[in-house]
Amino acid sequence: MPRHLTAIERSRDVFDGRAGYRIRAEWGHVAILEGGGHICELALNCVPGINPLWTPPWKTIDAERYSPAKHRRVYGPPPDGRLLAGIAGHSLSFDHFGPPSPEETAAGLSTHGEAPSARWRLTERDEKQLRLTYGCRLRAAQIEFSRTLSLDRRNPVIYCEERARNLSPYDRPISWNEHVTFGPPFLESNATIFDMPATRAKVCPPNFSDKIFLQPDREFTWPRAPRKDAGQADLRTTPDEVFGHYTAQLLDPALDVAFVSASNPRQRLLVVYAFPRADFPWVGNWEERNSRPAPPWNGRTFCRGIEFSTTPFAIPRRETVDQGPLFEEPTFRWLPGGSTRKVRFAIMLFQVPEDFAGVKQLTIERGRAMIAGRESPGRQLSVRIRDFF
Numbered sequence: 001m002p003r004h005l006t007a008i009e010r011s012r013d014v015f016d017g018r019a020g021y022r023i024r025a026e027w028g029h030v031a032i033l034e035g036g037g038h039i040c041e042l043a044l045n046c047v048p049g050i051n052p053l054w055t056p057p058w059k060t061i062d063a064e065r066y067s068p069a070k071h072r073r074v075y076g077p078p079p080d081g082r083l084l085a086g087i088a089g090h091s092l093s094f095d096h097f098g099p100p101s102p103e104e105t106a107a108g109l110s111t112h113g114e115a116p117s118a119r120w121r122l123t124e125r126d127e128k129q130l131r132l133t134y135g136c137r138l139r140a141a142q143i144e145f146s147r148t149l150s151l152d153r154r155n156p157v158i159y160c161e162e163r164a165r166n167l168s169p170y171d172r173p174i175s176w177n178e179h180v181t182f183g184p185p186f187l188e189s190n191a192t193i194f195d196m197p198a199t200r201a202k203v204c205p206p207n208f209s210d211k212i213f214l215q216p217d218r219e220f221t222w223p224r225a226p227r228k229d230a231g232q233a234d235l236r237t238t239p240d241e242v243f244g245h246y247t248a249q250l251l252d253p254a255l256d257v258a259f260v261s262a263s264n265p266r267q268r269l270l271v272v273y274a275f276p277r278a279d280f281p282w283v284g285n286w287e288e289r290n291s292r293p294a295p296p297w298n299g300r301t302f303c304r305g306i307e308f309s310t311t312p313f314a315i316p317r318r319e320t321v322d323q324g325p326l327f328e329e330p331t332f333r334w335l336p337g338g339s340t341r342k343v344r345f346a347i348m349l350f351q352v353p354e355d356f357a358g359v360k361q362l363t364i365e366r367g368r369a370m371i372a373g374r375e376s377p378g379r380q381l382s383v384r385i386r387d388f389f
Helices: 068-075 080-086 102-106 317-323
Strands: 008-015 018-024 028-033 039-044 090-093 121-126 131-138 143-151 157-166 172-174 177-182 193-195 198-203 219-221 224-226 232-234 243-251 257-264 269-276 282-289 302-309 333-335 340-351 359-365 368-373 380-384
Touching (some): 008 121, 018 143, 039 340, 177 269, 219 224, 257 302, 269 359, 269 368
Antiparallel strands (some): 018 028, 028 039, 090 177, 131 143, 143 157, 157 340, 172 333, 193 257, 198 219, 243 282, 282 302, 359 368, 368 380
């Protein structure tokens, strides 16, 4: 890192004129927004100019500035409008995943909970350790939430710990969803490769989209999903079609540490998120390719969310609780009254060769994370990692 750059820098214009922070290491940097807390940029110096995370094609604002009367024609009406006004990159869906109920909507709640629409404030900053802690208080949910990001100075690894403290005496059913969304230029049809150690999976219901080409409500084994035309779709890549759909994947119960990955060999970049499978047993695969005509999508939005989560489907909280387990796996978590829960994940960035064929396996042992490629013979990538999980 050049000497004239500050390791942790607050900027009034991290993205779309919105305030946030950049944390820099020798290998690159990560950027976050105060509005919504979104991780909006991952940068690896040896792959310059490529941010794998999604940048919406509309000009965003901090969600706290959203007014239905003023902004509904630009960002859409409640309950989605406030979320979409400020969404970017890796957002957090908490303490529910999906839309609020009609009653919650009438009371002013937004899609995916308060966290991605709240103002997050800095609580700790350590330049020497390249560590930053920020968070927000969810007033309606009565939960205090914080996230600590710390960067390895020399190795391209970002460590993240999140904590949720229930400020009320009541036990609360919650969803905790890391809504990681990738976008162009990193996201390319038939080029970007998505991998995860998933097993059983299920397609969303037919009301999710009128442009879905998968068979709704069908169960399948990742990554081969049934199409309406009687064929199969390989969900490891994204077809060059106009469509929108969502599938829920159960991660292999035999694993202690699971992962999701996205790679674009043509651009020579691989992104891996690793996390304890016990914290996040589900992965949501959300794909949007120019299928939504309403604002702010306007039929020109291409993005893909690979969302590791406690919860399989983005539905109102009551429906999540009422549906019970799916594939014998719980679909939400309890946050007991007055208690604190924490989760951890790590983000790893790699430069890969142009013939890289995706991630077959992740193993962590003896202080190294090792990525086995799908090539024949398989290539192995590795990076030093601390005992984080």
